Amino acid sequence: MGKWKQAGLVCAGVLGGILISLQFSALAEKETRTSLPIEELRTFAEVFNAIKKGYVEPVGDKTLITHAISGMLSNLDPHSTYLDADAFKDLQVGTQGEFGGIGIEVGMEDGLVKVVSPIEDTPADRAGVKPGDLIFKIDDTLVKGLTLTEAVKRMRGKPKSQIRLSILRKGEAKPIDVTLTREVIKVQSVKSKLVEDGFGYLRITSFQENTGAAVVKHLNDLSKPGPLKGLVLDLRNDPGGLLNSAVGVSAAFLPPDSLITSTDGRAPDAKHEFHASPADYLRGSREDYIKRLPAEARTVPMVVLVNGGSASASEIVAGALQDYKRAVVLGTTTFGKGSVQTVLPLPGNTAIKLTTARYFTPLGRSIQAKGIDPDIVVEETANGGSTQRLREANLDHHLENNSEADSETAVKEAPAKPSSSRALPPAQPKPSGPKDNKDEGDEAAELPSRELASKTDYQLTQALNILKGMQIIRNKP
Template sequence: MTASQSRSPRLTVRHVLALSMALMIGAFTLPSPASAQQSTQQSSQPPADNDALPVEDVQTFAEVFERIKRAYVDEVDDTTLMRNAMRGMLGELDPHSTYLDKEAFQALRETTEGEFSGVGIEVGMQDGQLTIISPLDGTPAARAGLQAQDRILLINDTPTESLSLQEAVDMMRGKAGEELQLTILRDGEDTPRKVTLTRETIQTESVKHKMLAPGYGYLRISQFQSRTGEQARDAIAALREESKGKLSGLVLDLRNNPGGVLGSAVDVADLFLDNGLIVYTEGRLPDSDMRFTASSQTIAPDVPMVVLINGGSASAAEIVAGALQDQQRAVLMGTESFGKGSVQQVLPLPNGDGLKLTTALYYTPDGRSIQAQGIAPDVDVVRGRLEVAEGNGFDIRESDLENHLRNINGEADPEPQGASLAESDYQLGEALNLLRALNVLPRAQGGN
């Protein structure tokens, strides 16, 4: 008897559904010839031995299905049971793999393309609790002051501990104008708070820019959508034009950026790198192993940079931060990032539903996997506010007086960017200070 003959009877994955239908005494509807042909074409490669399933497990699945159909207190249709089974298969793998019904599949596409109806938060499961990864800029959630790591205890009156991630997302989505109440608990606080939000049609602009000070630009990327790389290129060109062709420094703000499209993250990193590896991925399938390198045509290869990250910087945001850090292209400032180092593929299904499946891990140029670890900044700067001490009443400067005489050189009044910037955004203020120091340092070294 050969080794293969000595094993207990086993079936390959491609035969599981057919056997289940035979065992369930007509509980399923047989697939159409077209779908069966598609399944055969997709399974044309001979399955590996470790893709086989024991007959006993298939029989157990069939028995559970039949008992639910016969004895559950409420009648449940076949489609619901099958979709629940598929959700269960994916839900137990990792927090990011999930079965998407038509509505959820469409919602995911809308988010990627930059328009959806909701309150504007990216959520995930952390330690079994529904947790905010980041609020999106300019959305009801951001205006209400919700923060990364806030735990959501209730959605309206429904405890989130009884919900799957997809169910929670579905409950928070809805028609524009409708109200949604979230009960959240923030780290360091003992009492939950209730926040009432009004859903909006959210058209997210993933890239914003402005000048922080003469010669110093600010580039904010709130998430990585399909056109983010192109928008970031345009923003940098606008900053160059505004600074008369000379950027002395740039702050790239990736705080509370939950990630998004892998290709867009590569495009953004490529704006600042003219050679070398940006990111590579490794998975079980050959087409999951990919390498992305920088091109020589780069819009800003030599501008001094500070990248701001925090606990809400995840996935594609970490790809950009990790590439710029490993290539020693930028200084990372802030707090440790979220630590999502996995890649998901979104696969459409013949019935209009979708499958989001984790297929690979990504690695920074130096070979770091940040999965469940995150990226540590080069300079730790926690979120805070600068409180300006009360003076003796003589804090007013000449430039503050109405109708004051302008400088004889014709220079414009300086913008209040020192203390005021640190007051409103301490981390950003420190980033600007570091960029200024980086520009002073070469001159000081040249004078020695």
């Protein structure tokens, strides 16, 4: 028993040291220390010792502890995870808009890698990898038994090297094998096009460090021929990214100091409000790019396009513009990722990505596992067809939306009492939009082209029709 007691104390010390290294507040740290589950840690020590003594092959202490940490995190929710040195480095590089790989956002479900969304114009996207695909084999290695970090590491590789993915897809009787050539993924997060005289199209594919500044540049480019009459902001299939970039993009269209989003969690530093102010959307001593906005950016009529692939940061932007009635939100319900992940560095250049808070729209609406419902529901095709997409509520261990039971209270208790410069509109029920009537037996029409602002894009066409209608109303004597 002496050995078990000693092992239990060692494990308690290891876990206690890990918690301290996460730099939680003194209060949270004290609470964790006083409620350390000694009996459960003793069980952990017994399992640890049994593996060390009796497992068929020798396993190092570091490997076992790493697996234990990974297991703790992966069973909390789909977005908390352990990052080894390579994964941590990839994460840091990825926020700058350049990294190596095949270009997919992934999660874990039933031990398989589940595709959340392919990143636009990457090898995975061009090969037809779809949201909801389950990757069960990477080259000759079965995914079952790998952690998400290990699976992602296998999908990374040198540019021009090949990788074979074996995929299970709903509706397909047989597995699909896809061979991809890895490349350096340089994500151009903002694209734009003047689709018609006076009507601009702005596409954001992800929220990176420089996305806010890029949005301002593209708005200026769109305005060069003359003031815009209308603007379509396309956030479809945008998996999200950096919170400060979402705040910066929102600041380009809303009055200064407007409340954009708020976060709430257990730790005191998880409770925060983010406004359309440089302190919240800039990092360091960078130039305030919002000062370069064209004059009409905050008044031009807008439609925001969303779908089930719009997640996280893109939902923050859509929710803020919807709450202030700054834009009409059109499309289908968004992904529903309303949680905030904090990256906490650990010794050895590793880290954990831990869900620390939920975020809320300016009117106090929680998006978690619910998403943003569009003001006008328009499916992807004229006959009502839309791609079936994975959503947050479909993921194992997803956080529940804890405000659904009292949505009126959530609105009444909005995170801030804005001054007149950032007054919030009264909360109102969202009108349902037009849907095309069709028989269930009709086949879905071909989905829109991947061409930027394609003329076959049904949702974009409807958005432009709405903007033209607004223009007619504004021009009436």
